[in-house]
Amino acid sequence: MDDKTPTYRLDGKTIIVTGAGQGIGKATALALAHSGAAVIVNDVDADAAHSVVTAICADGGQAAAVIAAIGTDGAAEDCVSAAVANFGRLDGLFANAGVLRDSVLWKTEDDAFDLVIATHLRGTFQCARAAARQFRAQGEGGSLIYAASPAGQSGNFGQGAYAAAKAGIVGMMRSHALELARDKVAVNAIIPTALTRMTATIPALAPHVAAMEQGQPLPENLRAKHGIGTAQDIAPLVVFLASDKARGITGQCIGIGGDRLSLWSHPSEVRTATRSGGWRVEDLADGWQDFSADAVQPIGVPLAFD
Template identity: 55%
Template sequence: MPYMDLHGKVAVVTGSGRGLGLAYAQALAAAGAAVVVNDVDQGAVDAAVATITAQGGKATGVVAAVGDSEAAQRLVDAAVQAFGRLDVLVTNAGILRDRVLWKMTDDDFDAVVRVHLRGTFTCARAAGIRMREQGTGGRIILISSPAGQRGNFGQTNYAAAKAGIVAMARTWAMELAKAGITVNAVVPVAATEMTKTIPAFAPVVAESERTGAPLPDWLRKDEGLGTVEDVAGLITFLASEASKDVTGQAIGTGGDRLALWAHPKEKAVVFADGGWSADAIAAEWHDGIGAEPETYGIPAPKAPEA
């Protein structure tokens, strides 16, 4: 499709030295975009740039930990200095500091929020300023997580940050619409170093990697879990002209699944003249508005019985 051609476009992908971020960068480069690779590890950046250029793509690298404004501006400046402009931003960089609430420290919380939430904010702000100055629109693609949509045990910091990222996507979609800049959140599921540790997934993923056999249908369809490359098509689509009318959405992908997440909305509403006392709410709740409460948490994966 001609409108999937990204030649002449320039993209920044944070956290793209390995894993999902590298898959995103490679996919954008394969579609013709010049890419700024970013990671905290020089070796990972150099290897990613070498891989992309060896495949015929254009890439340069920036070693930086996203979070503060200086790092965000360095990424935008690198795109402009190397390739003359900036058209696409993918905010993928992230870290984990998983602990249950009563064991999570201030540093655990702040470190994750700084990279995921503040890093997304500072990078998107710098990119948005540049794209508005260019006057030719743009694409901002924010990486969220199922944990941000549903919550996840031991991930107070991560879930909060990823939920905030979806909220920022909806807000920025409104604020940047007049400039022709779309903003969407992607909710990916893939076999990464993190998901490989989940007991239900680990042996199946390990066997697939050992033998080269594809992941089974129950993983690819029921759990929506596949390779990092399975997720990359959505990034290319959202960076392309084909998605020019798609904005403010949270879109999930992984394995064989593609999903549009619902925005939060009132599920049920009841009224009482004069307002609601505590006693009135108690009388109404269990058999009325609260009779079908919402679920919470990511459902535990379950392999089919042999």
């Protein structure tokens, strides 16, 4: 590669994108292929997955479909096997597949909770494990990119299961970044904010989703202040993180959406105090107001977009 060749080109690389039949996954699969990567297009919807493969191939790219429900046994291994069988190697994974089953705590059923956790958290774990094993066998490093969410960072009303899964993904990411550092595997989580079929269920965003689907431009306030745009706005970050230029970036939560890019902090203590002999209930009750003044952390994703 000469110095004039953009290092974000992905020629010769093979990338898996889970949940690539629509939304962010589809936009990312198309962008990766346009950048020269061969793409494994995973989705549970066969028609959607094959449609994306057809679009990539019609544009001169390379792609193959794997129809599987991420989070079920064998699905991750099928994706990795397809990458090796079709294109000879694996260089990156974008663990994007997900589902929503929103409900408040007292109305959430076990099967809905289990499905969300299995798809997002278990699915990301299984895909990362399968990819890491292939990276280690190849001995040339790689890129793992996990899909997190503002809900996992701040919580969101009616999304306890989803928030738990996404928070778990971020925790795994940090551990995986440490575990795979010697293998030259970069591990990061992106926090995308985009108008998709999933966000159309949020009442404050539903009108904007409808306007977007009618071809209307999104308000500047939405794109810049709130960082909410289209699925296509998310794809460049995934392409960048999958490139050789980003191999030194690891263990980070990176937000992108609309016109805004952000780097999220890791959880850390915001204030400490010590008391000789430890803390009694009375000490905590009497001193809490002074101790916590101006330090109590906000919760919830902002949902006022006008």
